[in-house]
Amino acid sequence: MNAAQRQPVETKFEPLLQFEMEMGTFLSDWHHCDQLSTYVARMISHNRTDPVRHSNFFSSALNELLEVSFRGGSPEGRIGCAVYRQGPNERVKLSFPCPPGHRQFFQEAVARTHRNDAYARYLDAISTDLAPSREVILLDLAINFDASIRLEEDKPRSVTIVVDLPLEGIVS
Amino acid sequence: MSTAILSTPFQADFDANSQEFSLAGVIRPRSVDEIAPSISAFRSAIEEARGVLYINVKRLAQMNNTAFHAFSRVVLDACRTRSDIRFVVVTSSVVGWTERMFRHLGKIEPQITVEVYDSKFYPGQSFVEDTSFIPILRTQTKMTWRHERTILPRHGMRPGIVMADICCGIGDFAVLVRKEFQPARIVALDHSKASLAYARDVAANFGISDIEYTYGDASEMLLEDNQFDLVTCRHSLQIFNQRDLLLKELYRICKPGGRVYITNEKNSHCLGEPRAQSIQWTYDEVARLFSHFEMDVELGPKSRRYLADAGFDDILVESFMVTNHDGDPQDFADVITAWENVYAGEMAVKRGDPPEFIERFRQGFRDHIFAALHPKGYAGWPIWAASGRKPL
Numbered sequence: 001m002n003a004a005q006r007q008p009v010e011t012k013f014e015p016l017l018q019f020e021m022e023m024g025t026f027l028s029d030w031h032h033c034d035q036l037s038t039y040v041a042r043m044i045s046h047n048r049t050d051p052v053r054h055s056n057f058f059s060s061a062l063n064e065l066l067e068v069s070f071r072g073g074s075p076e077g078r079i080g081c082a083v084y085r086q087g088p089n090e091r092v093k094l095s096f097p098c099p100p101g102h103r104q105f106f107q108e109a110v111a112r113t114h115r116n117d118a119y120a121r122y123l124d125a126i127s128t129d130l131a132p133s134r135e136v137i138l139l140d141l142a143i144n145f146d147a148s149i150r151l152e153e154d155k156p157r158s159v160t161i162v163v164d165l166p167l168e169g170i171v172s
Numbered sequence: 173m174s175t176a177i178l179s180t181p182f183q184a185d186f187d188a189n190s191q192e193f194s195l196a197g198v199i200r201p202r203s204v205d206e207i208a209p210s211i212s213a214f215r216s217a218i219e220e221a222r223g224v225l226y227i228n229v230k231r232l233a234q235m236n237n238t239a240f241h242a243f244s245r246v247v248l249d250a251c252r253t254r255s256d257i258r259f260v261v262v263t264s265s266v267v268g269w270t271e272r273m274f275r276h277l278g279k280i281e282p283q284i285t286v287e288v289y290d291s292k293f294y295p296g297q298s299f300v301e302d303t304s305f306i307p308i309l310r311t312q313t314k315m316t317w318r319h320e321r322t323i324l325p326r327h328g329m330r331p332g333i334v335m336a337d338i339c340c341g342i343g344d345f346a347v348l349v350r351k352e353f354q355p356a357r358i359v360a361l362d363h364s365k366a367s368l369a370y371a372r373d374v375a376a377n378f379g380i381s382d383i384e385y386t387y388g389d390a391s392e393m394l395l396e397d398n399q400f401d402l403v404t405c406r407h408s409l410q411i412f413n414q415r416d417l418l419l420k421e422l423y424r425i426c427k428p429g430g431r432v433y434i435t436n437e438k439n440s441h442c443l444g445e446p447r448a449q450s451i452q453w454t455y456d457e458v459a460r461l462f463s464h465f466e467m468d469v470e471l472g473p474k475s476r477r478y479l480a481d482a483g484f485d486d487i488l489v490e491s492f493m494v495t496n497h498d499g500d501p502q503d504f505a506d507v508i509t510a511w512e513n514v515y516a517g518e519m520a521v522k523r524g525d526p527p528e529f530i531e532r533f534r535q536g537f538r539d540h541i542f543a544a545l546h547p548k549g550y551a552g553w554p555i556w557a558a559s560g561r562k563p564l
Contacts, residue, residue, distance in 0.1 A: 063234070
């Protein structure tokens with residue numbers, strides 16, 4: 001079963017915040033991941049039940065996604081990140097240019113987050129991998145943040161990851 | 173040991189005496205090389221440890237997968253080579269992702285257990301977080317507010333400031349401050365989920381949506397450094413056993429040039445007429461009782477010393493007396509009744525005091541109530557308000 005077949009029924013997500021920047025600029029400094037995730041988390045969490053803890057949780061998840069785009073992105077084009085809300089859920093839509101072939105890799109990694117052996121794969125990766133792969137990071141989001149992850153059809157040589165995070169329920 | 177490689181500093185420390193390796197702050201390296209000194213220190217700590225090694229991540233605000241895998245690998249490798257050692261990872265209930273992430277380690281290796289540090293922040297916590305106390309906390313705030321609303325501007329309260337109320341309890345002080353002084357932002361933090369739920373309900377009922385109530389441990393807050401013009405912490409320093417740690421945190425989140433405002437009691441100075449002697453005896457015993465549970469309800473006049481030792485300057489200290497003549501004397505009597513119930517009915521019993529002591533102990537509260545409700549009586553509850561400025 002591929003990721004497209006597992007897409008959840010679409011509900012109305014309201015836009016909260018979005019940013020775009022040149023990918024080359026983004027890639028110029030690793031700390032952009034930390035800075036952007038901290039800033040965005042703080043902005044979108046202010047009216048959650050527990051803004052401080054929601055922000056902490058959200059920043060953790062968004063930082064991992066930005067780190068994925070940092071490690072796997074290519075310098076031409078723009079990175080775009082939009083955050084939406086629907087009830088207790090936030091949706092992150094992250095688009096970034098990537099080298100040819102990487103899209104297929106992301107499709108497979110996303111599909112693995114939906115498989116029954118996802119948790120076993122995650123534990124195995126913690127036990128044996130020297131460093132976390134992008135697949136493990138998506139598994140981390142699915143397992144530790146209860147995230148629902150899918151890919152959106154996009155232009156060639158770019159990828160759009162859509163991650164739904166039910167953090168309000170977890171935090172409060 | 174600290175590192176300056178990352179933009180946001182983090183700390184990795186090993187305390188050999190307690191066999192505790194602590195990670196704190198934000199750890200988001202691009203590669204393991206950036207945290208190599210900390211990884212190396214962690215390996216050394218494991219080599220040195222015997223029996224149990226505690227891994228304290230209570231103050232770990234953020235850690236990316238790169239760092240998590242690196243530290244996890246060290247501990248998992250150690251499990252495979254050292255059957256003589258156990259690892260206890262201590263996470264915080266405040267930082268929810270740490271509990272979720274670290275618990276997997278225990279699934280991989282039975283030598284690793286993960287504990288959530290939650291219920292024993294300070295010895296008197298169970299007493300002060302008792303939900304039956306909530307109505308009386310409202311009455312107490314109503315009585316002290318009559319004084320504090322005129323005192324607070326001298327300690328840095330003014331419209332438009334960014335403020336935090338730490339140990340906010342049921343949040344009523346934050347609501348009163350918001351209405352009276354219109355700060356630009358209020359963050360209100362407490363460790364009692366029941367109190368916070370009450371605070372949020374009250375705020376919702378009054379259509380207040382701009383007070384940021386947050387669950388947290390005042391001695392290890394997620395709030396960032398240098399954020400607030402004014403940090404208030406009322407009636408709380410006296411019930412913490414690690415007062416220096418709490419003050420350090422209040423200092424940390426306060427902006428340079430901003431102020432930290434604390435209020436505390438000196439219970440042995442509670443007074444009343446008539447029946448002064450009985451009242452005096454009971455409140456002397458209250459101070460001893462709290463001391464037994466590592467709380468200091470005599471702290472009020474020591475505020476200047478505590479603030480000075482914590483690094484504050486321009487320290488202001490003043491005191492005020494809440495009396496039975498502040499509004500309805502029955503309010504004062506209701507507060508004393510609640511104190512009697514908790515101090516004599518619960519704390520003295522827990523200390524193991526004999527019935528005859530408890531009866532005499534109760535009598536002083538009853539006499540205080542008698543004084544409060546007596547047409548010619550006077551009953552008082554003294555409070556010290558103090559603040560210090562964080563140097564620029």
